Amino acid sequence: GNSVTQMEGPVTLSEEAFLTINCTYTATGYPSLFWYVQYPGEGLQLLLKATKADDKGSNKGFEATYRKETTSFHLEKGSVQVSDSAVYFCALAGYSTLTFGKGTMLLVSP
Amino acid sequence: EAGVVQSPRYKIIEKKQPVAFWCNPISGHNTLYWYLQNLGQGPELLIRYENEEAVDDSQLPKDRFSAERLKGVDSTLKIQPAELGDSAVYLCASSLDQSSYEQYFGPGTRLTVT
Numbered sequence: 689g690n691s692v693t694q695m696e697g698p699v700t701l702s703e704e705a706f707l708t709i710n711c712t713y714t715a716t717g718y719p720s721l722f723w724y725v726q727y728p729g730e731g732l733q734l735l736l737k738a739t740k741a742d743d744k745g746s747n748k749g750f751e752a753t754y755r756k757e758t759t760s761f762h763l764e765k766g767s768v769q770v771s772d773s774a775v776y777f778c779a780l781a782g783y784s785t786l787t788f789g790k791g792t793m794l795l796v797s798p
Numbered sequence: 799e800a801g802v803v804q805s806p807r808y809k810i811i812e813k814k815q816p817v818a819f820w821c822n823p824i825s826g827h828n829t830l831y832w833y834l835q836n837l838g839q840g841p842e843l844l845i846r847y848e849n850e851e852a853v854d855d856s857q858l859p860k861d862r863f864s865a866e867r868l869k870g871v872d873s874t875l876k877i878q879p880a881e882l883g884d885s886a887v888y889l890c891a892s893s894l895d896q897s898s899y900e901q902y903f904g905p906g907t908r909l910t911v912t
Contacts, residue, residue, distance in 0.1 A: 692840075720899055731802070731889060731903035732841070777840050781899035784854065785831065788840030 690715045690782045694789035701768055701796050709763040709792045711778035720781040721754055721761040727774045768796045802904035804890050810910045816878035819907045823892030830867055831901060832875050833889040841889050847873065848896055880911045
């Protein structure tokens with residue numbers, strides 16, 4: 689079956705630091721891939737997506753590239769802000785639904 | 799545009815009691831999902847509706863959980879009786895249709911069973 693593996697958190701960074709959150713997946717074929725973000729007390733929000741190999745999804749300074757060779761979809765941001773503190777979920781599409789990773793908490797300090 | 803609405807936001811009940819959660823999806827969204835999110839975990843699908851039809855309920859524990867989506871709009875998820883292990887966040891999401899994987903989530907209902 690489909691599965692998503694994310695790096696464990698929390699990831700603790702200072703403001704303006706570079707962020708990488710690793711995500712790898714197991715699936716049949718080439719599913720669409722997503723990053724969702726969950727701020728405290730809120731539901732998940734779609735951050736970015738990629739629908740085919742080598743696609744780069746981007747939004748709000750975050751980027752992720754669909755790498756079929758390494759079955760990865762790592763999330764990156766060049767300069768994080770305190771407001772980016774949240775839990776980030778990697779997900780893949782299949783069987784008419786999404787399979788999520790366990791989430792990675794990001795804590796950014798001033 | 800209003801987002802996915804869920805109520806209540808928080809619920810505390812004693813074990814063996816019944817509980818119900820309500821969800822109003824984004825207008826025009828035909829597909830509705832209920833997810834279970836345990837602490838420190840990602841959401842796990844419980845049931846998926848296409849309009850009023852439950853098309854995937856394979857992960858729904860049917861001995862105590864039930865769901866309905868009357869008229870293909872609002873949905874209710876019920877647990878009866880609740881167990882301690884049911885303490886979690888119950889998320890509702892919707893999408894335009896089953897071919898769209900862009901799901902929009904509500905804020906969730908945090909259930910605590912004592």
